[in-house]
Amino acid sequence: SEEAEVDLRDPGRDYELYKYTCQELQRLMAEIQDLKSRGGKDMAIEIEERRIQSCVHFMTLKKLNRLAHIRLKKGRDQTHEAKQKVDAYHLQLQNLLYEVMHLQKEITKCLEFKSKHEEIDLVSLEEFYNEAPPDISKAEVTMGDPHQQTLARLDWELEQRKRLADKYRECLSNKEKILKEIEVKKEYLSSLQPRLNSIMQASLPVQEYLFMPFDQAHKQYETARHLPPPLYVLFVQATAYGQACDKTLSVAIEGSVDEAKALFKPPEDSQDDESDSDAEEEQTTKRRRPTLGVQLDDKRKEMLKRHPLSVMFDLKCKDDSVLHLTFYYLMNLNIMTVKAKVTTATELITPISAGYWAGAVGSGAQDILTLRDYVLDLGHPYLWVQKLGGLHFPKEQPQHTVIADHSLSASHMETTMKLLKTRVQSRLALHKQFASLEHGIVPVTSDCQYLFPAKVVSRLVKWVTIAHEDYMELHFTKDIVEVGLAGDTNLYYMALVERGTAKLQAAVVLNPGYSSIPPIFRLCLNWKGEKTNSNDDNIRAMESEVNVCYKELCGPRPSHQLLTNQLQRLCVLLDVYLETESHDDSVEGPKEFPQEKMCLRLFRGPSRMKPFKYNHPQGFFSHR
Amino acid sequence: MERAVPLAVPLGQAEVFQALQRLHMTIFSQSVSPCGKFLAAGNNYGQIAIFSLSAALSSEAKEESKKPVVTFQAHDGPVYSMVSTDRHLLSAGDGEVKAWLWVEVLKKGCKELWHRQPPYRTSLEVPEINALLLVPKENSLILAGGDCQLHTMDLETGTFTRALRGHTDYIHCLALRERSPEVLSGGEDGAVRLWDLRTAKEVQTIEVYKHEECSRPHNGRWIGCLATDSDWMVCGGGPALTLWHLRSSTPTTIFPMRAPQKHVTFYQDLILSAGQGCCVNQWQLSGELKAQVPGSSPGLLSLSLNQQPAAPECKVLTAAGNSCRVDVFTNLGYRAFSLSF
Numbered sequence: 001s002e003e004a005e006v007d008l009r010d011p012g013r014d015y016e017l018y019k020y021t022c023q024e025l026q027r028l029m030a031e032i033q034d035l036k037s038r039g040g041k042d043m044a045i046e047i048e049e050r051r052i053q054s055c056v057h058f059m060t061l062k063k064l065n066r067l068a069h070i071r072l073k074k075g076r077d078q079t080h081e082a083k084q085k086v087d088a089y090h091l092q093l094q095n096l097l098y099e100v101m102h103l104q105k106e107i108t109k110c111l112e113f114k115s116k117h118e119e120i121d122l123v124s125l126e127e128f129y130n131e132a133p134p135d136i137s138k139a140e141v142t143m144g145d146p147h148q149q150t151l152a153r154l155d156w157e158l159e160q161r162k163r164l165a166d167k168y169r170e171c172l173s174n175k176e177k178i179l180k181e182i183e184v185k186k187e188y189l190s191s192l193q194p195r196l197n198s199i200m201q202a203s204l205p206v207q208e209y210l211f212m213p214f215d216q217a218h219k220q221y222e223t224a225r226h227l228p229p230p231l232y233v234l235f236v237q238a239t240a241y242g243q244a245c246d247k248t249l250s251v252a253i254e255g256s257v258d259e260a261k262a263l264f265k266p267p268e269d270s271q272d273d274e275s276d277s278d279a280e281e282e283q284t285t286k287r288r289r290p291t292l293g294v295q296l297d298d299k300r301k302e303m304l305k306r307h308p309l310s311v312m313f314d315l316k317c318k319d320d321s322v323l324h325l326t327f328y329y330l331m332n333l334n335i336m337t338v339k340a341k342v343t344t345a346t347e348l349i350t351p352i353s354a355g356y357w358a359g360a361v362g363s364g365a366q367d368i369l370t371l372r373d374y375v376l377d378l379g380h381p382y383l384w385v386q387k388l389g390g391l392h393f394p395k396e397q398p399q400h401t402v403i404a405d406h407s408l409s410a411s412h413m414e415t416t417m418k419l420l421k422t423r424v425q426s427r428l429a430l431h432k433q434f435a436s437l438e439h440g441i442v443p444v445t446s447d448c449q450y451l452f453p454a455k456v457v458s459r460l461v462k463w464v465t466i467a468h469e470d471y472m473e474l475h476f477t478k479d480i481v482e483v484g485l486a487g488d489t490n491l492y493y494m495a496l497v498e499r500g501t502a503k504l505q506a507a508v509v510l511n512p513g514y515s516s517i518p519p520i521f522r523l524c525l526n527w528k529g530e531k532t533n534s535n536d537d538n539i540r541a542m543e544s545e546v547n548v549c550y551k552e553l554c555g556p557r558p559s560h561q562l563l564t565n566q567l568q569r570l571c572v573l574l575d576v577y578l579e580t581e582s583h584d585d586s587v588e589g590p591k592e593f594p595q596e597k598m599c600l601r602l603f604r605g606p607s608r609m610k611p612f613k614y615n616h617p618q619g620f621f622s623h624r
Numbered sequence: 625m626e627r628a629v630p631l632a633v634p635l636g637q638a639e640v641f642q643a644l645q646r647l648h649m650t651i652f653s654q655s656v657s658p659c660g661k662f663l664a665a666g667n668n669y670g671q672i673a674i675f676s677l678s679a680a681l682s683s684e685a686k687e688e689s690k691k692p693v694v695t696f697q698a699h700d701g702p703v704y705s706m707v708s709t710d711r712h713l714l715s716a717g718d719g720e721v722k723a724w725l726w727v728e729v730l731k732k733g734c735k736e737l738w739h740r741q742p743p744y745r746t747s748l749e750v751p752e753i754n755a756l757l758l759v760p761k762e763n764s765l766i767l768a769g770g771d772c773q774l775h776t777m778d779l780e781t782g783t784f785t786r787a788l789r790g791h792t793d794y795i796h797c798l799a800l801r802e803r804s805p806e807v808l809s810g811g812e813d814g815a816v817r818l819w820d821l822r823t824a825k826e827v828q829t830i831e832v833y834k835h836e837e838c839s840r841p842h843n844g845r846w847i848g849c850l851a852t853d854s855d856w857m858v859c860g861g862g863p864a865l866t867l868w869h870l871r872s873s874t875p876t877t878i879f880p881m882r883a884p885q886k887h888v889t890f891y892q893d894l895i896l897s898a899g900q901g902c903c904v905n906q907w908q909l910s911g912e913l914k915a916q917v918p919g920s921s922p923g924l925l926s927l928s929l930n931q932q933p934a935a936p937e938c939k940v941l942t943a944a945g946n947s948c949r950v951d952v953f954t955n956l957g958y959r960a961f962s963l964s965f
Contacts, residue, residue: 483647517640518640518644540650544648600748603812604770604794605652605702606704606848607650
């Protein structure tokens, strides 16, 4: 067939044949053209001949074309085959490469593999060889072979763990047993409580018979549980102090326990109440707005609400007077207040005025300002009261919540109680002295008589209380006010000492800390002009004698005689001043006050001081 | 709305006592250290306080600089008089004179170098020493006070060389007349006496109260202060403050000051005086009042001018008296600040 022919023929020769055939055809066509253009009948046979020749040439061309096609096809097929082979090899190569990569990855994975056994903390080699029994450790084998060594160690680890697990189970079961025992004992104890109660009840009559009111104390403690924390601290510390150190202090709780319990209602009830009241309130506000004043007043009352329970102290002093202190707790302000009352053996005195008790007003809420109006009703919120309740309000760092602290209360209890007693006693002594002073008599006790000469001519004619503002207005007290010794917690008095035409006014500042803090005197003498410490050095010296040298005038403890001794000395000083005044030669007439006091020298020193110091028992006057 | 009420802090007993002491303190004497940087002040409790003038005058002075560097108890009684030599501080009060080393006195717990008591006639009461005067030419110290005599003490040996008698009442003040040398003393008896130190005799007596122009009987006759400028002398006290010409013993100028003066001194061409009343008075020699500068104490007892050459920046006038404060005047026209015990 033609395929076979193709292989035999030479493509070059075919190409030549092709070119030759094309040429022949062209020639024939040209001849036919020629002939046709010449025309003629015989031409037709020539043309036909030529036509047949050209047909033959056409057929050759066709054959050549076919052969060319077949050649092309063969060539293509061969290329295709070769290409396929190459592709196949390529694929193979890729597969292999891929496999290689895969295997490499696997190898690295295998190499990186950490066996779980490496995570187990095994005991160190030395320990292992020391502790493990030889059938596990198999030293001869394991020493040489690390794999076997590791296996052996793992074995040992397993062994140890099994042992420990056993121990653990044992311990657990022990624990269960012990817990059961505890349960049994607890039940036993709890069954004891009702028995003890019944014994207590039975012993009540015996207690009463023997005057040991344990039950009463117990009841007190029961009520104490409902006290708010500061009052509770106060109660506990005071009872302890009273039992341990001071039999004259007795503590009691007053007030309604039910109300105290009622303060801690469960929240659900109050929430319902609130929502109802809220709805109600909204309605009412739409209809009628309450006035601002009423609202503020209500808020204030809410702020100043007192806890229903209060703690009462009874302090018995030596002279049978009793100081009653009632401590209250203001819940919203978290401070305590106190009300005081003194009953003496002979007469009842009205509540001690606020000015007398020392201690600053407690800090904390700014509402303290408004508290001043309510102080009479609610009591005084002194700092010492807060300290007794264990409440500490440090000035530098204001804290929002202050918790009652037992140690603070305990550290202040003893000193505060002692101070309270001394204050009451000195105050009562002062009252007695005031009664006498108002009648113009300076009551000097016999054991202080040695401080003064026998004859004192100047007399106290007036002793009155003056107000703080009036004291500040006096012209001769300005330096006391400037130094800060004339605060509003002091008491102020004016005394008038007279002799002849000379009148000596003395303004006295009485500090609540009397008598450890001395009364302070400021003098103004009206005699031949007005003399005060700014224009007369001797008046200054007289003030110094009573104010600075007061320690000699204290008298026997507890120094209740200080004020009266100071007043008596003032009279003596006026005597000396008037009698030692040098006689003015230009004025006629004798001296108004002849010198009766024995003095060594009349004037001394650059400021020409008079001899104000009295020497006992010689009885003469000299200079300090 | 209510006004915020200040909370009253209760004062303890010790604080009240300290406040009372300070209120009743009187500073009687002052003395400037030889270096000019420190001022010693003595008060009626017998304490001496040393203030650092250089610290208080410096530009970084704080409140603490106006407090004493050290305060110590020097005498049992008031310290009426103090003078400084070139190394020592001499203080005198109740009957004896004590010496302190200036370099030691600034340390705490300093002890006196020596103390001497002049031979007194009476033993009933120890007389006070009101005035001390240094006589540099003889290196001696003159003391005068309650026993109405002037005692001279030699500073080298400590012996009392002379006792000059003549006053009939106690002596307030002394002044030195350099040229002669003579000492002037003024006393409670109203007389100013001049003593010649070489002959130890009284050479002149001026009884101020006998002169009508200057006597003021309602104040008394006592002479509280003296100052002299060789030919002239100014004295004051009960009688009015008067300028005298010494040779003729006549009062030339009377200064119209009602209050008795307790300290007077010559300064440049002025006379400075202070006494009852809070002001330091500056007078012209003609008798006119040039200025009256108020201080902080209600009455003044001593003035001190720091003219030490070693410390020109501390050249101040200090005044002290009936209070615990020493006023410092850097310029004679106003009070700059006060040091306080």
